[in-house]
Amino acid sequence: MNVSNESRIGVFMGYALSLTTAMAVLWLVLSGHYDSTLLLGLGAGSAVFASFMAWRLHILDVETSPYHRLWRFVLYWPWLLMEVIKTNITVIRTILSPDMVLTPRMVRVKTLPDTDMGRALFANSITLTPGTVSVDLDSDEIIVHALLKEMTDKAGFADMAARSARASGEKPADKAGGMK
Amino acid sequence: MSEFLQALDIIRPYVAGAVLILGAVIVFLGASGVLRLPDFYSRLHAAGVTDTLGTLLVLLGLILFSGFTLLSAKLALVGMFLLLTSPTATHAVANAAHKSGLKPLLGTWRSQPPKDEPGNNT
Amino acid sequence: MIFTAALLLMAGMTLMLVRLLRGPELYDRVLAVNSFGTKTVLFLCVFAFLIGRPDAVDIALLYALMNFIATIAILKFFRYRTLDIALSKMQRRGDHT
Numbered sequence: 001m002n003v004s005n006e007s008r009i010g011v012f013m014g015y016a017l018s019l020t021t022a023m024a025v026l027w028l029v030l031s032g033h034y035d036s037t038l039l040l041g042l043g044a045g046s047a048v049f050a051s052f053m054a055w056r057l058h059i060l061d062v063e064t065s066p067y068h069r070l071w072r073f074v075l076y077w078p079w080l081l082m083e084v085i086k087t088n089i090t091v092i093r094t095i096l097s098p099d100m101v102l103t104p105r106m107v108r109v110k111t112l113p114d115t116d117m118g119r120a121l122f123a124n125s126i127t128l129t130p131g132t133v134s135v136d137l138d139s140d141e142i143i144v145h146a147l148l149k150e151m152t153d154k155a156g157f158a159d160m161a162a163r164s165a166r167a168s169g170e171k172p173a174d175k176a177g178g179m180k
Numbered sequence: 181m182s183e184f185l186q187a188l189d190i191i192r193p194y195v196a197g198a199v200l201i202l203g204a205v206i207v208f209l210g211a212s213g214v215l216r217l218p219d220f221y222s223r224l225h226a227a228g229v230t231d232t233l234g235t236l237l238v239l240l241g242l243i244l245f246s247g248f249t250l251l252s253a254k255l256a257l258v259g260m261f262l263l264l265t266s267p268t269a270t271h272a273v274a275n276a277a278h279k280s281g282l283k284p285l286l287g288t289w290r291s292q293p294p295k296d297e298p299g300n301n302t
Numbered sequence: 303m304i305f306t307a308a309l310l311l312m313a314g315m316t317l318m319l320v321r322l323l324r325g326p327e328l329y330d331r332v333l334a335v336n337s338f339g340t341k342t343v344l345f346l347c348v349f350a351f352l353i354g355r356p357d358a359v360d361i362a363l364l365y366a367l368m369n370f371i372a373t374i375a376i377l378k379f380f381r382y383r384t385l386d387i388a389l390s391k392m393q394r395r396g397d398h399t
Contacts, residue, residue, distance in 0.1 A: 029253045030360070088233040091225055092206065095213035100291040104222055106284055127267035127274075130228035133221070134271055135278045145274065145284060147225045197303035200348070204310035207341060211314035214321050214337060220330050223321075227337040230314070238307070238344045242351060245304075254359045255347060258366060262340060265370040269336050276377045277329040 015065040016051050022067055023047035062117075069169055073121075076167035080125055083160070087129040091147065103149040106135070109142045111158045113165035122164040126157075196244030203237025210234055219285040224274055231266035235259060304352050311345040332376055339369030 024047040033039050054060045062069075094100060109126075113119050123134040123142055131151045136143040146152045206229065213226025239259040243252045315338055322334035343366045350358035 026257075029250065029257060030363075032250050084232050088206075088229055091213075091229055092209055095209060095216065095226060095229075098291075100216075100289075102218070102222060102285075102289040103287070104219075104285055104289070106286065123271065124267040127228070127271050128232060128263070130225050130232060133224045133228070133274050135221075135274045137275075143278070145221045145224070147222055200307045201303060201310075203344075204307040204314075204348075207344065208310045208314045208317075211317040211337070211341070214334070215317050220327050220333070223330065223333060227333055230337055231340055235340065235344060238311075239347065241307075242347055245351060251356045251359060254356075254363065258343065258347060258359065258363050261363065261366050262343060265366070266340065269370055269373045272374055272377050273329055273333050273336065276332075276381055277327070279381070280329075282327060282329060 012060065014068065015060050015062070016055065018067040019054060019060065019065040020047050020051045022065070023050050072167045072169060076121075076163060079163060080128070083125075083129050087131045087151070090151075091130045094148065102147060105146045105149050105152050107144050107146060107152045109144055109157045109161075110140065111161045112140070112142065113161055113168060114170055115165075115168055118165045118168035118170055121168050122161050125160055125164055192244060192247075196241050198241075199237055199244060200241030203234050203239075203241055206230070206237060207234035216291075218289055218291075220277055220282060221274065221284040224270055228266075228270060231262065231270070235262050235266075304348060308345065308348045308352055311341055311348060315341045315345065328380065332373065335376075336369065336373045339365065339372070343369065 024044060027043040027047055028034075031039065031043060051060070054064055066073075094102070113122055119137070119142075123137055126132050126134045126142065126144055131147045133145050134142050135145050144152070144157075210226050210228075210230030213229060214223045217223045217226055236259065239255050243255050246252050246255070318334050318338040318341060322331055322338065325331055343362045346358050346362035346365060350356050350362070
């Protein structure tokens with residue numbers, strides 16, 4: 001990223017602040033004790049300490065503290081949930097049928113998002129929908145094992161790749177040529 | 181409006197129970213799929229049924245039971261954590277098997293041989 | 303109703319134990335342990351409601367964390383027969399900021 005030093009420090013402080021806030025909220029949810037000043041102080045201290053350790057480990061970046069672009073993921077989840085429910089019904093019907101017919105396939109999916117985050121999201125989405133599991137991830141393809149041959153539809157994978165690319169913050173325009 | 185909310189509060193435990201039972205049934209079906217399917221890679225998919233829809237429905241049922249409390253927030257946290265880690269764990273198992281050279285069953289597999297040509301299960 | 307759900311989850315856990323004992327591959331067993339852990343987490347959540355002690359949900363959260371780490375650790379160990387590869391890689395990349 002080509003940004004000036006001051007704005008980088010600003011972005012950095014943003015990561016630290018949002019990570020500390022998230023830690024504090026997590027502590028409040030898990031603790032359930034809000035009446036003792038000592039406990040609250042210890043909780044706040046541990047939240048700050050966790051952020052400090054993240055800074056010491058040099059992992060304080062957008063991947064440890066992605067909260068400011070969480071809304072993109074939140075927009076992606078309902079669609080993913082619908083896909084998960086649909087494929088679940090298919091897989092359960094297959095398991096329940098007394099004369100089960102499986103057509104397992106290993107396919108290579110070539111249409112990938114560009115960023116690491118988008119690829120991780122895409123591979124995880126493939127695994128999360130039952131019936132398809134991402135077995136191996138290379139620089140230019142994902143090897144997917146599918147339970148039924150109907151699940152290896154190229155257009156479906158391309159659609160999911162485009163959506164996870166959008167959810168991880170890529171511009172949709174430069175992906176238009178790579179479809180199909 | 182408040183009457184509507186009261187009615188909602190009366191039916192809430194029943195809805196919660198139905199969702200919970202449905203989730204538990206789906207978890208059981210996923211487990212029986214893991215037992216029934218023929219090879220390792222296809223068993224992954226049956227385990228995925230438990231990990232996704234089963235988890236979602238069981239925890240949703242429990243959240244409906246407890247209402248808007250801190251316990252619900254904890255249950256949602258459990259659900260979020262399971263949904264974030266289960267694809268990673270599944271991918272790790274699948275990748276380890278693939279890297280070690282375990283061959284998947286490909287082609288067509290039938291639990292019962294077709295009636296006209298017996299023994300055709302490749 | 304909660305009791306029925308708990309019974310169904312326990313039946314599912316038993317089926318996973320059968321798969322764990324029957325194998326046949328190592329990876330089948332790892333998958334069975336992982337899936338057993340997921341069901342245990344769900345069972346603990348239901349159990350908390352069954353006996354009316356919400357503390358069990360905390361144990362469920364902890365068990366979910368431990369189950370994930372245990373699966374990854376087992377797989378890594380069986381692949382490399384050692385657990386100190388990541389540390390040596392980190393030392394090599396030590397200057398990277």
